[in-house]
Amino acid sequence: MNLRLSHIKNKVVQWKLHFWWFRKNWLSRRNPIISYFIRFKNLLLEAILLILAVWAIVLILLYVADLFWHLYLETMMGQKFYLYFPDKAEAIEQTLSTDLRLLSGRITLTAFLFSIGIAAFGRITHINRYFYMSLGLIEKLLYWGIPLTGITSFYIHIKYLQDFNWELTFLLAAFPTYCLFMNCFKYAEKLLPEMEDVLFWARNFGKRVWSLFKIITKKII
Numbered sequence: 001m002n003l004r005l006s007h008i009k010n011k012v013v014q015w016k017l018h019f020w021w022f023r024k025n026w027l028s029r030r031n032p033i034i035s036y037f038i039r040f041k042n043l044l045l046e047a048i049l050l051i052l053a054v055w056a057i058v059l060i061l062l063y064v065a066d067l068f069w070h071l072y073l074e075t076m077m078g079q080k081f082y083l084y085f086p087d088k089a090e091a092i093e094q095t096l097s098t099d100l101r102l103l104s105g106r107i108t109l110t111a112f113l114f115s116i117g118i119a120a121f122g123r124i125t126h127i128n129r130y131f132y133m134s135l136g137l138i139e140k141l142l143y144w145g146i147p148l149t150g151i152t153s154f155y156i157h158i159k160y161l162q163d164f165n166w167e168l169t170f171l172l173a174a175f176p177t178y179c180l181f182m183n184c185f186k187y188a189e190k191l192l193p194e195m196e197d198v199l200f201w202a203r204n205f206g207k208r209v210w211s212l213f214k215i216i217t218k219k220i221i
Helices: 002-026 032-073 076-084 086-096 100-124 127-131 137-159 166-191 195-220
Strands: none
Touching: 032 076, 032 086, 032 100, 032 166, 076 086, 100 127, 100 137, 100 166, 127 166, 137 166
């Protein structure tokens, strides 16, 4: 009976040691996989909060624009604008009469997706290292902000605001793009490897697989 209890106690101790080893090596924050998922979770939460904040500000700006537009139409200059440029006035009126919450969400999400997509591509292909990270704030705003705003506004113009003036669409896309794109480059840098790192990991993984294959074949033969 004592031997049986001793055997059970030894088994329990072994299971505790195995669990401790598993927790230390696989569930620890020092584990690169766990560390990556924690970093991914934190950055995802940050990105969601940032998108919601930008969406709210864009929505407020659209409501303010709608208010000033109707005040402008009450003036003599606004009536002349409506008389001389009926197509532009109708396009503005139609855009501001839509669901502004949905419109602001589409503009913000489009700006984020284009920015994170281009940032991810630039990170993997080393473009960010040489043409983004080395730039100062003003250069980033000029050399990256304006093209990203142009791409975003072009897509919004084609997809959602076909009758809207392209210059005004550019202005609509500028604020969310400038608020989001630098954070998108930060997310890409922290979450994605460069192609050189991917090739290095792939080469090491291939060597390990080849070594394991040679060991297995030797034992079989």
